[in-house]
Amino acid sequence: MTIETTTAGILALIAVMTVVTIATRFGGVFLMSFVTINPRIESFINTMASSVLIAIIVPMAFSGDAGSVAALLVTAVIMLATRKPLPAIAAGIAAAGLVRFAGFTVL
Amino acid sequence: MNASTYSYQFKPEKVRAEFFRLLPISFFVVAFGAAFGLAAVQKGLEPLQAILMSFTVFAGASQFAAVDMWGSEVSLIPLIAVVFAINSRHLLMGASLYPMLRDMPPGRRYGLLLFLTDANWAVSAQEYQSGKRNLEVILGGGLVLWLAWIFGTWLGVYFGGLLQNPKSLGLDMVLGCFLLSMALGGNKTPRTLVAWTIAAASSLAAWKWLPPNTHVVVGALAGGAIGFFWLEKKPTDTGQAVAEDGGSS
Numbered sequence: 001m002t003i004e005t006t007t008a009g010i011l012a013l014i015a016v017m018t019v020v021t022i023a024t025r026f027g028g029v030f031l032m033s034f035v036t037i038n039p040r041i042e043s044f045i046n047t048m049a050s051s052v053l054i055a056i057i058v059p060m061a062f063s064g065d066a067g068s069v070a071a072l073l074v075t076a077v078i079m080l081a082t083r084k085p086l087p088a089i090a091a092g093i094a095a096a097g098l099v100r101f102a103g104f105t106v107l
Numbered sequence: 108m109n110a111s112t113y114s115y116q117f118k119p120e121k122v123r124a125e126f127f128r129l130l131p132i133s134f135f136v137v138a139f140g141a142a143f144g145l146a147a148v149q150k151g152l153e154p155l156q157a158i159l160m161s162f163t164v165f166a167g168a169s170q171f172a173a174v175d176m177w178g179s180e181v182s183l184i185p186l187i188a189v190v191f192a193i194n195s196r197h198l199l200m201g202a203s204l205y206p207m208l209r210d211m212p213p214g215r216r217y218g219l220l221l222f223l224t225d226a227n228w229a230v231s232a233q234e235y236q237s238g239k240r241n242l243e244v245i246l247g248g249g250l251v252l253w254l255a256w257i258f259g260t261w262l263g264v265y266f267g268g269l270l271q272n273p274k275s276l277g278l279d280m281v282l283g284c285f286l287l288s289m290a291l292g293g294n295k296t297p298r299t300l301v302a303w304t305i306a307a308a309s310s311l312a313a314w315k316w317l318p319p320n321t322h323v324v325v326g327a328l329a330g331g332a333i334g335f336f337w338l339e340k341k342p343t344d345t346g347q348a349v350a351e352d353g354g355s356s
Binding site for chain 1: 131132135151152153156159160163164165166169170173177178179180181182183184186187190191194195196197198199200201202203204205206208209216217220221223225229232233235236274275276277278279280281283284285286287288289290291292293298299302303305306307309310311314322323324325326327328329330331332333334335337338339
């Protein structure tokens, strides 16, 4: 099934995307309202939450260029050393810019 | 008022503080929005349509993927599948906030979730790990991120040529670096480290061998399974402890 990208078609596509995205925003909470929160579920939720971050970042590092890897490495080192997010992020972005400016193309 | 049934004390003044707290990161979101706006008009969307999409969808990665599929016609099922797969991480993110959200009336609960996105969720989830209940950042932070995303899209569709190559400035890594700093700022127990190793390995495996865009959910669920089977006493969780201490000890 396809939708033509006429004005009405595009509005329909945007509406579909909106509904699907809102369903993902609401869905997890809606399903959880049927679950009794016991210590085991609580433990699952907490571990899963920080694992979401790892599962976003690690493939990002592996699929990225040298600049992305440098950004993540520098952010990690500064964050672990100083525990201050903003300097860590700023240094990471600067690292990506520098590495790319220097023209490393490893991947 | 249902103050007795719904115990979360939502502080309006804190919403404003959280708005300004995520303002710096929002400047970078403007740059992403501009990149999206540019991509969208290049793929044939009208400027107002691109802005409308950012306004109602508010999920960057899935919007980029969607306009990538654009042509004279768009296949509906693949579009739905891609948007759902990329945004399915919201399911887990929302679920992880449920212990706080359930202390709030359903109307507010789902109203807040309209603003749920990676950065404000990461702040809230990380603070929850250290015993702080912060849903204000979902609204305040979400609002500034949403406005930045719309404003950026607007810039991109009309002045996209100004931003030739955001990648050369490292701007594509802002969200990655932000999420990483949130992860590393949290509690690191041996259990967390094992869960992260499992999450990293399974997300990589899913990224390599499973259908595209499934890796976040696969990795997160695999990491969560560690928590499910390996319980650990968490004395930091003061808000929950009042209600559930009897059962957990």
